[in-house]
Amino acid sequence: MVATVIDGKAFAETVRARVKAHVARLDRDHAVQPGLAVVLVGEDPASEVYVRSKGKATTQAGMKSIEHKLDAATSEGELLALIVRLNGDETIHGILVQLPLPDHIDTDKVLAAITPAKDVDGFHISNVGLLATGQKAMVPCTPLGCLMMLREHYGALSGLEAVVIGRSNIVGKPMAHLLLKESCTVTIAHSRTRDLPDVVRRADIVVAAVGRPAMVTADWIKPGATVIDVGINRIDKPEGGTRLVGDVDYPNVAQVAGAITPVPGGVGPMTIACLLANTVTACCRIHNLPEPEGLTA
């Protein structure tokens, strides 16, 4: 079997078009413009590229975009003061603080300072709790993007066996909650899981979010399974330079799986599209307006 490639880049375009259409409606009918603020502390070149592409995508969708680039030496107090200011800014509906933060800043404290209604990353404990109890929440962008692709591929996910590899707060855990909400039978695997290949072999859906290049090999995959590759790993090319690879041994797994997301061009572009979607959703909830369809969990 050769897997269907789930084209995240193309699907992200569709999501972005839906966002743009909803933004235009908000402007026309309610004179409201969603706004996103992205905060970056320090000078990680990879993060800067990512923040810039988020800003561009936000503007292209017709939304307001602001970026705060703070010096690596910014104190926790200064960052918290900025968040308080953004919380009170009526033109801003989404606040994203790029992670990881420098070591001298307490990440949990910073995330807790963001008004839950504006928490477009879905990292505030209120949103985590709402998601975990199956209530309406702001849902983290990467798992939301994965869910959208799975729904598009399957329709209903009820009863499917899902294995999520990775238990981070930003990907693995929220992904597992979303799949559980869809009535999948969910296993969360991690670095202490015994016989990981055996655990993965029973999955209809595999979500790999580990950060180890090509760790998931073809012999782990049940023939016909759907494989969602969240990993973003930059590796050296033998001829010099670097390239991006996921956590899945793509060429070989694609021979066994029923469907697979590529890296790049899979989960990554969907993450950015879902950030835009979450900003529109947050704006609608804040203004008590109808939520966009097809953009929420």
Ligand SMILES: NC(=O)C1=CN([C@@H]2O[C@H](COP(=O)(O)OP(=O)(O)OC[C@H]3O[C@@H](n4cnc5c(N)ncnc54)[C@H](OP(=O)(O)O)[C@@H]3O)[C@@H](O)[C@H]2O)C=CC1
């Ligand atoms: N495409 C996108 O939009 C995004 C991509 N990413 C990428 O996804 C990957 C995961 O990110 P993130 O969740 O933040 O990473 P973390 O490092 O926070 O978590 C990694 C998880 O993988 C588990 N793990 C590590 N080694 C193994 C192993 N040998 N076997 C099984 N499990 C293992 C860890 O287990 P334990 O808890 O036991 O240590 C941990 O739960 C990274 O490549 C990251 O770059 C992340 C966010 C967005």
Ligand SMILES: Nc1nc(=O)c2c([nH]1)NC[C@@H]1CN(c3ccc(C(=O)N[C@@H](CCC(=O)O)C(=O)O)cc3)C=[N+]21
């Ligand atoms: N508060 C916060 N929220 C995040 O969502 C968040 C974060 N911090 N810190 C970093 C990670 C990582 N992340 C990615 C998003 C898109 C791509 C993406 O678009 N990748 C392209 C490739 C880009 C390239 O070529 O470098 C692709 O996969 O096709 C990658 C990684 C979001 N993160």
